Amino acid sequence: MKTLLKHAHVLTMDDQWTTFENGYVLTEDGRILEVGSGTMPEADRVVDCRGGILLPGFVNLHCHASMVPFRTMGDDCPDRLRRFLFPLENEALTPELVYLGAMYGIGEMLLSGTTTFVDMYYFEDEVARACLETGMRGFLGETVISQKTPDSESDEEGLKLTEAFLRKYAGSERIHPIVAPHGTTTVSEAALRACEALSEKYGALLTLHASEMDYEIAHFLEMGTTPMAYLERLGLLSDRFLAAHCIHLMEEDMTMMAMRRVRIAHCIGSNTKAGKGIAPIRDAVALGIPFGFGTDGPSSGNTLSIFDQMRLFAVTQKTYYHDRSLFPAREIVRAATRGGAECLHMEHTLGQIAPGFAADLQVVSTDAAQMFPLYNPYSALVYSANASDVDCVMADGKLVVEHHELTQWRLPALREELRQAMSGFYQAAEKYREII
């Protein structure tokens, strides 16, 4: 079946920044067949984009989608990870909550134009199930951590879960299993090495939280090193390594990362909300390090919207480097699409509108007050647009969002189901009432 998206302001995101003001895109079997303007080809189904901006679906490089139940809990509380997040996860997290949270989070991401995401959490099989039931593309990893978790007693168990997951989803079309050790100080050296061995054996991406926490930096500084130099010593730095956060990077860290072709999942919303700092992305990019955006989980971010990341990225980099001209809007839209695809080695399939690329597309309506005038559509996407402006989303060739609503399931019904499933969670949270 051929689908034609017509009457759109198409941003192809190709090397020449080609755009079509009254353009169309033709898709079939999950692929893009044709893009252009003028005489339109025949199709079985036609979607009128009503002048909206048509661009590739966003890539979200770092998420814990199932953490929806934690959103707005103790947002301004220092050291919340150790004070109530870890304990509450161990006390109240269930496979059902992970599944429903993932369905909710995936719905939220599709509604905001994201069609590919990287996720690490517990009961990750439930996240994969949610992905398979929707059109979402997932790079998913079971968290490996050297402490008790909701679904394992030790990092050894976590490693076993990881390997089983890598095998189960090998060759899957939309689920890319990955290796996901938690962080540089929360996973033992032996377990980190074992993670790298799995990543190499299965040719799978490896992602972990790196150079994020003050206590992490202090820990390595005391040993006269940095988190990145430590990971290099352990052999983790490679082009399979997607480093999340990377707030506190020394110049030598970046030189090493560039040499090893490491990629950065930049989570500016989460990092700044926590007052942690601003990653030196300008300098990383100057060295040729690929990067894209991550929302982090809904209790960190707090939205799963890449629009929020684009705007926060623009204003923080320009301010940090005191340079208005730094990262013009179109480069930021590029990072949110092609940049993310490059970080996942998917640049030949995702992130551009061109024949042969995956039909992962979004249409951003220009109806909202702040979307006029449209002198520069990239500017409108970065400085004005919100998740709510996403009118239509095609994921893997399927129309998963139409007229700002999910086509496959209803969010209000899912919210009610999740709310009911959260009764035990809310009860467990009561004991942290004072700090959250």
Next chain:
Amino acid sequence: MKTLLKHAHVLTMDDQWTTFENGYVLTEDGRILEVGSGTMPEADRVVDCRGGILLPGFVNLHCHASMVPFRTMGDDCPDRLRRFLFPLENEALTPELVYLGAMYGIGEMLLSGTTTFVDMYYFEDEVARACLETGMRGFLGETVISQKTPDSESDEEGLKLTEAFLRKYAGSERIHPIVAPHGTTTVSEAALRACEALSEKYGALLTLHASEMDYEIAHFLEMGTTPMAYLERLGLLSDRFLAAHCIHLMEEDMTMMAMRRVRIAHCIGSNTKAGKGIAPIRDAVALGIPFGFGTDGPSSGNTLSIFDQMRLFAVTQKTYYHDRSLFPAREIVRAATRGGAECLHMEHTLGQIAPGFAADLQVVSTDAAQMFPLYNPYSALVYSANASDVDCVMADGKLVVEHHELTQWRLPALREELRQAMSGFYQAAEKYREII
């Protein structure tokens, strides 16, 4: 006529942070009569808020609403003010564009929960006309600047326009005429003194851009002083003075500002998008300086949404001071409502939900994906909500927004009218095509 807003999560913003989970607000003749929960009073009209968050309308402390035609033009271009904004204004601005731009900007603000705004521009009478035709409350001033403008040849003419404006709207209910010299380096010393004399004579607020530009700071540094110390020497610092931006403040500046009871219109979206810097609001607040948020104009901000300012404020202050616990969400919502009212000496009328206060209210829907769960409603407003979540707005007792749409005029029709009126503007802009 009595109107009852029921079934709302009411945030009163009073001294005790009183909230009502299933609450109501009763209004009559533009005033709040009653707020509470439980048995509801009789009313002529009932609005069901469907569990939405009901809070005071926002106060926008700095805007040039009519600059809608400039939005997305050269956003990433350094020194755009002098390179194309000033010239283009002088070439292409007309009273009609100012009026239509103000109607559009006011519509955009009402749709995002703002019910009071401070504005300075040219043909300001047209902005007042737009205010009077809507429910918006405006603190409006004709820009005085020592150069040619679209509506005056000199600052002397600007001063005459200002005094005429002060007289025309004296005693007006919703239009508060103010004095608005442009900036510390763009207005002559004599004209600045004349502005202060008008402000004192009419008891009117005075606002100007201060400590915003790099070249401004360099200019005063060369003379061994600061913009704020210069304004103090000219006698401008008083509790009638609302200083916009204030990015680059020395400690002595702040001490002086606190002593003179100066107020700050903090424009974080505009300041960071331009890479200018982050105002030291934590330190200003510690000295007792009142502050609130300003969006700046639609070509600076780029949205007129106070939600965007709240989120950007949270993440920039926390990051600047490296302190997650700084400015908890509820204090930020307070700054956007009561804080803004205090800056305008309207704290006994605006910014709280209590009997006798103005019926300037907004209902923020919790339907959007990112508005669940609602463990902390202030957090949801600061970290998740967007303009598009505003369901219903009451301004001066009138329902001006219902079901996310303006009740008095239609934005799409206005957009079309504005687009047609902009033909000469677009033509004039062509010559700057290379830099924008």
